Amino acid sequence: MRLLVLGGTHFLGRHVVAAALDRGHDVATLTRGLTGQPPEGARALHGDRDDPAALGEALDGWQPELVVDTSCQTRAAAEHAAAVLAGVHGYAFVSSLNAYRNWPPGPVGQEDAEPTWDTGDDDYGPNKAHAERVLSAAVGPTFVTARAGLIVGPHDPVYRLGWWLDRIARGGRVVVPAEGLDQPISLVDARDLARWLVGMAERGQGGAVNATGPVGMTTYGGLLEVCRAVTGSDAEWVPVPEEELLAVGVQEWVHLPLWLRQEEARTAWDVDTTRARRLGLGSRELEATVADTWAWMRSSERPPVPAHRPAPGLPDELEQRLLAAGR
Numbered sequence: 001m002r003l004l005v006l007g008g009t010h011f012l013g014r015h016v017v018a019a020a021l022d023r024g025h026d027v028a029t030l031t032r033g034l035t036g037q038p039p040e041g042a043r044a045l046h047g048d049r050d051d052p053a054a055l056g057e058a059l060d061g062w063q064p065e066l067v068v069d070t071s072c073q074t075r076a077a078a079e080h081a082a083a084v085l086a087g088v089h090g091y092a093f094v095s096s097l098n099a100y101r102n103w104p105p106g107p108v109g110q111e112d113a114e115p116t117w118d119t120g121d122d123d124y125g126p127n128k129a130h131a132e133r134v135l136s137a138a139v140g141p142t143f144v145t146a147r148a149g150l151i152v153g154p155h156d157p158v159y160r161l162g163w164w165l166d167r168i169a170r171g172g173r174v175v176v177p178a179e180g181l182d183q184p185i186s187l188v189d190a191r192d193l194a195r196w197l198v199g200m201a202e203r204g205q206g207g208a209v210n211a212t213g214p215v216g217m218t219t220y221g222g223l224l225e226v227c228r229a230v231t232g233s234d235a236e237w238v239p240v241p242e243e244e245l246l247a248v249g250v251q252e253w254v255h256l257p258l259w260l261r262q263e264e265a266r267t268a269w270d271v272d273t274t275r276a277r278r279l280g281l282g283s284r285e286l287e288a289t290v291a292d293t294w295a296w297m298r299s300s301e302r303p304p305v306p307a308h309r310p311a312p313g314l315p316d317e318l319e320q321r322l323l324a325a326g327r
């Protein structure tokens with residue numbers, strides 16, 4: 001079928017293109033053409049989603065039957081897509097757990113029981129929730145919104161897992177959050193999510209789905225252990241109590257990627273994915289995700305972290321200070 005990927009040149013979108021080509025679809029991508037090309041085999045259409053005329057002009061009569069939307073970040077982008085693509089057979093939209101009013105900190109129960117944002121703020125979560133409503137109203141029952149949690153895998157230009165792989169590979173004494181090691185976390189491999197999104201669009205399966213890995217699939221410490229094994233590193237963990245990390249200015253999520261303080265982590269990773277599991281969202285072995293991410297990081301020129309994102313990782317000065325503090 002004719003499948004349009006809105007996005008398709010960075011991370012998740014690339015894997016969606018690959019999955020759609022693998023399924024034999026006739027694939028086109030729509031991007032501004034500023035930050036990369038889609039994988040070979042897809043036709044690259046160009047236009048800015050924030051421009052009301054761009055999508056229609058770029059399609060130029062090519063009518064997609066299926067859409068996977070990985071690139072929607074603004075209300076305007078959703079509204080323009082709704083105006084042009086309402087008649088498609090299946091539309092799979094990549095939203096976020098941030099669409100929920102109560103996440104973070106969560107927990108997140110079953111999709112229909114959790115309120116989403118309905119305010120006019122120009123913020124990530126409210127924008128995703130607005131986009132879901134606009135597109136769902138236009139497309140109807142074959143609109144599915146995947147409220148994604150943490151997405152990882154090859155081609156991830158944000159390098160949250162990537163920073164840990166680099167740091168652990170370098171070896172030596174590595175600062176880790178003492179209480180965080182036992183904290184359950186969940187993630188979804190971009191390739192599993194991509195294949196599933198294409199399948200959902202093909203089936204015209206609608207609704208809202210918490211699209212992340214099963215609760216308790218691993219722990220923070222378990223993930224770091226896999227990184228140590230995959231990189232063959234001799235890294236030695238230096239557990240630092242949360243109180244001390246916060247006191248010296250270590251930022252959750254950014255300086256120690258994927259780390260949240262206990263109070264928040266307890267509920268933030270508690271997301272009901274029963275529906276995702278029932279609808280066949282896969283969750284490959286964590287070892288495979290980490291090993292493939294590491295292989296990609298070593299084999300290719302790494303794309304830069306997008307300009308609007310903070311570079312992940314513990315600044316050297318903070319690391320030295322924490323390592324020197326009596327340990």
Ligand SMILES: NC(=O)c1ccc[n+]([C@@H]2O[C@H](COP(=O)([O-])OP(=O)(O)OC[C@H]3O[C@@H](n4cnc5c(N)ncnc54)[C@H](OP(=O)(O)O)[C@@H]3O)[C@@H](O)[C@H]2O)c1
Nearest residue numbers: 007008009010011012013031032033034035048049071151
């Ligand atoms: N990473 C996570 O852990 C996580 C968690 C939850 C949800 N999400 C969501 O998952 C999705 C993943 O994104 P991704 O970066 O991996 O997708 P992607 O489709 O691989 O890359 C984003 C694409 O959007 C295009 N783009 C950006 N602005 C555009 C515009 N105004 N008009 C047209 N195209 C535009 C970019 O190309 P050009 O720059 O060339 O235009 C690029 O191709 C996002 O929707 C994100 O909100 C991510």
